[in-house]
Amino acid sequence: MNPTIKDVAKAAGVSITTVSRVLNQYSDVNPKTRAKVLKVVEQLGYKPNSVARSLVMNRTNTVGLVVSDLSRSRNGHHFMFEVLCGINDRVQELGYDLVLFSTSTTAQKKTPYMDFVRQRRVDGVLMMGIRLDDPYTHEVVAASVPSVLIDVPLTSQTCSYVSTDNIAGARMAIEHLLELGHSRIGFVNGHAQAAVSQERLQGYRMALEAGGIAYDPQLVYYGNFEQEDGAIGTAELRSRFDDLTAVFFASDLMALGALKYVQNLGLRVPENLSIVGFDDIELAALMQPMITTVRQKRYEMGRSAAESLIRILEQQEQGRGIILPPELVVRETTAPHS
Amino acid sequence: MNPTIKDVAKAAGVSITTVSRVLNQYSDVNPKTRAKVLKVVEQLGYKPNSVARSLVMNRTNTVGLVVSDLSRSRNGHHFMFEVLCGINDRVQELGYDLVLFSTSTTAQKKTPYMDFVRQRRVDGVLMMGIRLDDPYTHEVVAASVPSVLIDVPLTSQTCSYVSTDNIAGARMAIEHLLELGHSRIGFVNGHAQAAVSQERLQGYRMALEAGGIAYDPQLVYYGNFEQEDGAIGTAELRSRFDDLTAVFFASDLMALGALKYVQNLGLRVPENLSIVGFDDIELAALMQPMITTVRQKRYEMGRSAAESLIRILEQQEQGRGIILPPELVVRETTAPHS
DNA sequence: CTGTTAGCGCCTTCAA
DNA sequence: TTGAAGGCGCTAACAG
Numbered sequence: 062m063n064p065t066i067k068d069v070a071k072a073a074g075v076s077i078t079t080v081s082r083v084l085n086q087y088s089d090v091n092p093k094t095r096a097k098v099l100k101v102v103e104q105l106g107y108k109p110n111s112v113a114r115s116l117v118m119n120r121t122n123t124v125g126l127v128v129s130d131l132s133r134s135r136n137g138h139h140f141m142f143e144v145l146c147g148i149n150d151r152v153q154e155l156g157y158d159l160v161l162f163s164t165s166t167t168a169q170k171k172t173p174y175m176d177f178v179r180q181r182r183v184d185g186v187l188m189m190g191i192r193l194d195d196p197y198t199h200e201v202v203a204a205s206v207p208s209v210l211i212d213v214p215l216t217s218q219t220c221s222y223v224s225t226d227n228i229a230g231a232r233m234a235i236e237h238l239l240e241l242g243h244s245r246i247g248f249v250n251g252h253a254q255a256a257v258s259q260e261r262l263q264g265y266r267m268a269l270e271a272g273g274i275a276y277d278p279q280l281v282y283y284g285n286f287e288q289e290d291g292a293i294g295t296a297e298l299r300s301r302f303d304d305l306t307a308v309f310f311a312s313d314l315m316a317l318g319a320l321k322y323v324q325n326l327g328l329r330v331p332e333n334l335s336i337v338g339f340d341d342i343e344l345a346a347l348m349q350p351m352i353t354t355v356r357q358k359r360y361e362m363g364r365s366a367a368e369s370l371i372r373i374l375e376q377q378e379q380g381r382g383i384i385l386p387p388e389l390v391v392r393e394t395t396a397p398h399s
Numbered sequence: 400m401n402p403t404i405k406d407v408a409k410a411a412g413v414s415i416t417t418v419s420r421v422l423n424q425y426s427d428v429n430p431k432t433r434a435k436v437l438k439v440v441e442q443l444g445y446k447p448n449s450v451a452r453s454l455v456m457n458r459t460n461t462v463g464l465v466v467s468d469l470s471r472s473r474n475g476h477h478f479m480f481e482v483l484c485g486i487n488d489r490v491q492e493l494g495y496d497l498v499l500f501s502t503s504t505t506a507q508k509k510t511p512y513m514d515f516v517r518q519r520r521v522d523g524v525l526m527m528g529i530r531l532d533d534p535y536t537h538e539v540v541a542a543s544v545p546s547v548l549i550d551v552p553l554t555s556q557t558c559s560y561v562s563t564d565n566i567a568g569a570r571m572a573i574e575h576l577l578e579l580g581h582s583r584i585g586f587v588n589g590h591a592q593a594a595v596s597q598e599r600l601q602g603y604r605m606a607l608e609a610g611g612i613a614y615d616p617q618l619v620y621y622g623n624f625e626q627e628d629g630a631i632g633t634a635e636l637r638s639r640f641d642d643l644t645a646v647f648f649a650s651d652l653m654a655l656g657a658l659k660y661v662q663n664l665g666l667r668v669p670e671n672l673s674i675v676g677f678d679d680i681e682l683a684a685l686m687q688p689m690i691t692t693v694r695q696k697r698y699e700m701g702r703s704a705a706e707s708l709i710r711i712l713e714q715q716e717q718g719r720g721i722i723l724p725p726e727l728v729v730r731e732t733t734a735p736h737s
Numbered sequence: 738c739t740g741t742t743a744g745c746g747c748c749t750t751c752a753a
Numbered sequence: 754t755t756g757a758a759g760g761c762g763c764t765a766a767c768a769g
Contacts, residue, residue, distance in 0.1 A: 454747075
C-alpha cells in the first residue's frame with residue numbers, strides 16, 4: 062500500500078497538519094521541521110493522493126476534452142489530432158491533466174456532457190467536433206463550469222471559443238482564384254451544421270461579390286468534409302456548369318478526393334481545373350500536384366483553447382472569442398484561367 | 400452547488416445509507432423506498448461525486464495513457480492516433496475514463512510514470528511510444544498496478560503487451576520481393592531502441608536466409624521512422640550498393656520519403672526500384688504510385704490493449720503477450736526485378 | 738511555529 | 754428493510 066500523509070506524520074514525529082503544510086509550501090514552518098518532513102517524504106516515497114485532495118479542495122486539476130466522433134471521421138484524423146496535441150501540451154504545461162470523453166453522434170450515446178463534467182468533477186471542459194444542432198452544447202455554455210469550444214462561435218461569462226477566421230480564409234482562396242482569372246468558381250462546402258461551413262460560405266460569397274460576380278447557390282455543394290464528398294461534389298458541380306474552371310473545397314480531404322476524381326477522368330490539374338483546399342493537412346503537400354490550400358493553425362488552436370480555459374477557471378479572464386488568422390498556401394493545383 | 404447524497408436523503412426523508420443503497424443497486428431495499436429515492440434523484444438532478452466515491456472505494460475507474468512524444472513525431476500522427484482511438488473507444492465501452500499523460504523524451508521531463516500513476520490513482524496504465532531504454536518502464540511493469548505496453552514485449556503478472564507480429568510482417572515483405580526476383584534488398588529500419596525494429600530486422604534476415612541470401616549488415620540503415628530518414632537511408636544504401644533493386648522500410652513515412660527522393664532523382668518506381676513500407680497509413684494508398692506495405696491493425700491494437708488492461712485490473716486475466724497478425728498489401732511500388 | 742478538530746461526499750460494517 | 758457511526762486521505766480554520 063502507498064504511504065499516506067499519516068505515515069509520514071508518524072515517521073517524522075509531527076502532526077498531519079504539519080506535513081500538509083510543508084507539502085503545500087506554507088511559509089510558517091520551522092526549517093528544521095520542514096527538512097525532517099521532507100526527508101521522511103523522500104524515504105517513504107510518499108506521493109499525495111490527489112483524489113483525497115480533490116475531494117477536500119473541490120477541485121480536480123483536471124480538464125475534460127469532449128470530442129464528437131474522434132474515431133469515425135477521417136477528417137478528424139487530420140484536423141482533430143493536431144488540435145488535441147496542442148491542447149494536451151498546453152494543459153500539461155499549466156499543470157493540469159486531460160481526460161478524454163468522446164461521444165458518438167451515431168450511437169444512442171445521448172450522454173449530456175454535463176453529466177460527465179459533474180460526475181468526474183473536471184474543472185473545465187473543451188469541446189470539439191460538436192455540431193451546431195447538438196442539443197447538449199448549450200447546457201455546457203450556460204453552465205458555470207468553464208468551457209472552451211473549438212469552432213463553435215458561442216461565448217458566455219465562462220465560455221470561450223477558438224476558431225480560425227474562416228471568412229477571411231475563404232476570401233483568400235476565392236480572391237486567389239479570381240486573380241488567376243477564374244470566374245465560374247464552385248464551392249464544395251462542409252455540412253451545414255458546422256459553423257465553419259457557414260462562415261466559409263460567407264467568405265466565398267463576399268469575395269465573389271467584391272469581384273463583381275453574382276453569388277449563385279447552384280455553385281455550392283454540401284458535403285461532409287470527407288474524401289468521397291469532394292469527388293461527388295465536383296461531379297455534381299461539373300454537371301451543372303460546363304464552364305466550371307475552379308473549385309474551392311472546405312477541406313483538403315475533399316480537395317484530394319476531387320483531385321483523384323478528375324485525374325481519373327483524364328483531366329489535368331491545374332490546367333483544366335484549379336483546386337483550392339482548406340486546412341493544409343500534411344497530405345496536401347504530398348499529393349501530385351501539391352494542393353493549394355488555406356492553412357489553419359491547428360496545433361495553435363489547441364494551445365489557445367487550453368490556455369483560455371485555464372485562465373477562465375483560474376479567474377484570470379472571462380469567456381471570449383479567439384480567432385486565429387489563416388494563411389493561403391499557394392502550391393500547384395491552381396493556375397491562371399486559360 | 401451540485402446536490403449531494405445528503406440533499407437527496409433529506410428530500411426523500413431517508414438516510415444517506417439508504418440512498419447509497421439504491422444508487423448501488425442493492426437488492427435489500429423496499430421497492431417503495433427505492434422509487435421515492437429515485438424520484439428525488441431525478442428531480443434534483445443528482446449525480447454521484449466520483450471523486451468522493453473514488454476516495455472511499457480506492458478505485459478511480461480511470462486508466463492512464465502514457466504517450467511519449469505524442470506531438471513531436473510525425474510518425475506518431477499516423478501510428479499513435481489510431482491506437483489512441485481504439486484505446487479510447489474500448490475503455491469507454493468498458494465504463495472507464497481515459498486520462499492522457501504525455502512525456503517528452505527531449506525535455507527534461509524526467510517524470511517517472513509511476514508518480515503519475517500513484518498521484519492520480521489511475522487503476523491501470525497503457526504506455527506507447529516508449530523506447531526500450533526508457534528508464535521508467537520497468538518500474539511500471541514491476542509495479543502492482545495493471546499495465547499494458549504497446550510494442551514493448553515485456554510481461555509480468557499484471558502487465559500485458561500488444562504488438563503486431565513484426566517478424567512475420569517483415570518476412571512477408573521480403574518474401575514478396577524475393578518472389579519478384581529481387582536479391583539485393585536494402586532495409587531502412589527504425590531506431591534500434593524500438594523493439595519493433597529488432598523484430599523487423601529479424602524477419603528481414605530470416606526471410607533472406609530462407610531464400611538463400613546471406614545477411615549483410617551493410618544493407619541495413621537505421622533511421623527514426625520519419626520521412627526524411629527514408630530519403631537519407633535510401634541515398635546511403637544506394638551509395639553502398641549500385642545493384643540495389645529493392646528497399647524495405649520500417650514505416651510508410653520512410654517509404655514515402657524514399658519514393659519522393661528517388662522520383663526526384665529521375666528514377667521510376669517500381670521499374671528502377673521496388674519499395675515496401677510498413678504500417679499501411681492512409682497516405683500509402685494516396686501516393687502515386689500507391690505504396691505496397693505491411694498493414695498493422697492499429698485501431699485493433701488499441702482496443703486489445705484497453706481490453707486486456709481492464710481484464711487484468713478486474714482480475715479476469717493475467718499479463719500476457721498479444722500479437723496481432725500483419726497483412727501484406729501489394730500495391731504499385733513493387734514489380735519484378737528486370 | 739505546531740497540533741486539534743472538523744469536515745469534503747461517499748461507502749460499509751454493525752445494530753436495530 | 755433501514756439508520757448510525759466510522760473512515761477513505763487530505764486541507765483548513767482555530768487555538769495554543
